Each structure stands twice: as C-alpha cells, then as structure tokens.
Amino acid sequence: MLRGVSFAIGAGEALHVAGPNGVGKTSLLRVVCGLLQVEEGEVHWNGRSSSDPGVTFLESLAYLAHDTALKGDLTAAENLHFSVGLKHSVSAQQIAAILADLGVADCADLPCRVLSAGQRRRVALCRVLLSEARLWVLDEPFTNLDASSTAHVSETLSRHLAQGGLALIAAHQGLSLHSGNVTRLELS
C-alpha cells in the first residue's frame, strides 16, 4: 500500500499526514506504532530501531486511533484511570484537571456509552495528554469535534510541541498551530 515513504521528525516538530481516503494514512501511523509490520523499512527512535530491545519507544508513545478505546460501561474518569494506569500511576486530581482542561469535566462520572461522539473523542484525547508521552500519534484527532474543541485541541498540540514534544497527525483538516514546526506529508 505504501511505497517510498520516508520522513524524520525532531523535538518540537509535527508531521501532518494528509491524503484522500484509503490512501494509507492510518496504516502509516500503525506502522510507526509497531502495530503493523512492513515488508521493507524500519522505524527509528533516537537513532535506533524502535523494535530493538532496550529502546524505550513505547514508553514515549501515545496513540489515538479511530476507535477511542473507551469502555461504555465505565465512567470517563474510570476509563482514564485504568488505561493510563497501565503505563504509570495517575491521581484522581490529575484526571479531573485534564477533563476540565478539555471541557469534559461534566462527563467525569458518566458512563462513556451516554457521551456524544465528540465528548468521547475528547476523553480519548485526555488519555494522550495524561500519558506524558513525547511522541503523540493521532489519527483524525479532530473528528466529531466542534469548532471550539478543535481550537482547544490545536492549542494543546501547540503547547506539546513548544515543550519539545513530537506529533504525527493524520487529519483531513489543515493544522493551524501557534508554535512548532509542522511539515505536511501528502500521500497519494
């Protein structure tokens, strides 16, 4: 599906992967995460293959997929507690603060099945924020978000890049970030 794709991103940089539906944007992101094996090629992190033993790639990675990975029968706060907790400990206060930051504080104690698609997306984004990962891999992060939420997520993304973070984003929309160097990769 993908041939001859090569790119590098450094601290404070974002790569915006664009292209028509079905061109392989999600596949590219999954390859970077190691969820999809490639016939040829490698992903490097800090100069070494990301699959090498001893390379802390997964600890530095947060992935937001199409599916939000939220359990409908758990509340938003519980979902974050269990999913972020797999990587590192997270307090109830930190969860509450992030939910408030993304404007979904009211949803903290609601089962995720009753949330709207946009609210679920924002709760899933809270997981990425709480992960404290350097590399954010985001697959269509603005899907189902309203204009103010989109602006808010863009702002959060800018802050992440300003702090030396990296981002790999597949999105149909253009990215308007206040800080960080955004490169566009057009797949065809």
Added chain:
Amino acid sequence: MSGTSSLAAGQLLFQRDLRLAWRRWDQVTDPLVFFLMVTTLFPLSLSPELSRLRDVAPGVLWVAALLSSLLAADSLLKSDAQDGTLEQYVLSGQPLTLLLLAKTAAHWILSGLPLVLISPLVASALGVPGHALGVVMMSLVLGTLTLSLIGAIGAALTIGLRRGSLLLALLVLPLAMPLLIFGARAVELAIIGEAAAGPLYLLTAMLVLSMTLAPLTAAAAVRISID
C-alpha cells in the same frame, strides 16, 4: 508520575474486568444459564431414574461445562478488540503475556467459578452421591481454568473474524478433548467410590502446561491478529 510495574498493570486490568462485569452481568449469567439449561434438559430427555442419571452425570456435567466455557471464551477479547483497547495493551509497554493472563484470570472468576460453585447442586440433581461432590468441584476447577486458558488462544486467533465463534469452537475443541475425558473419568471414579487422584493429577498437569504456554501463545496470536 511513576511507571506502573507489570504486576500492578495486570492487577489493574483484573480489577477493571471485574468492575465491567459488575456493571454488565451477562458475562457471568450467560454461561451459567447455558450450563443450567443443558444439565436440566438432559434428565428430561432421559429416564428420571436416579441410577440412570447417575451413569450419565459425569458426561453431562463435563460436556455442559465444556460448551459453556466455549460460549464464554468468545467474549474474552471481543470487546477489547472492537473498541481498540487491545491495541492500547500492545502499546502500553507492559508484557502482553501478563496482561492476557490477568484477563484470563478475571474471565475465569466470572465464567468458570460460578459453574464450579453451582456444580454440587446440579450434580446432586443428577444423582451424584454426596461423597463425590468434592471431586466434581475439584475436577471442574482444574478443567474450567484450563479451558479459559485454551479459550484465550482461540479468542486471540479469531479476533476480527466474522465467524469467529464457530472457528473458535473448532480450534479449542480438539485441545479440550483430554480435559473432557479425564474430567468425566474423575467424576465417574468418585461416583463408584474409587480413588480419582489419577485423572485429577492429569488435569492438574494440563492446567500447569496451559498456564505456562497459553498466555505466550495468546500474546503471539494477538500480535498477529491486530496486524
């Protein structure tokens, strides 16, 4: 923030699955109701004489437990695969083997343990004498644990397949045959008052083997299936 140890991650996943089951009881009730239905229908189709029921009791109990475990195995990873949680496990940096072992343990508590707890009642209804009930329970503890572990392999291999349930049954059944044979044999020996230690030892050996190999195999299967 401090990194989560592998053991703590497993414990967290275990707690999460129990909490999810607390919110949705179907994971517990479906296999149990199926077990009760099968074991209740058999006596209705056979003679109600206790002596005849006692003869078929080991087979009925074990076939019902096996089919019930197969039914439950289908749900082991399905929801996690559908909502993308399984990918997050893989990317968590925690040993997938340990996470799947934790999930399987929770799954057994929810689907296998209720069968074990209700088995004395069902066995008594099938004419199994009181002195054999301990062996019935012990054989089912060992058997359902092993079935949950083998089921995890089948569930991992059939992630994302449209007719996964049928394929899962085809994959798991051949591996479960020795359990059926030795489990039913243990109950049979206990009913006639003979020592059932031999088949129980074999069931224990199969459990140890499954506990060692099944999580590794299931983890490899998950990685292949999500690719």
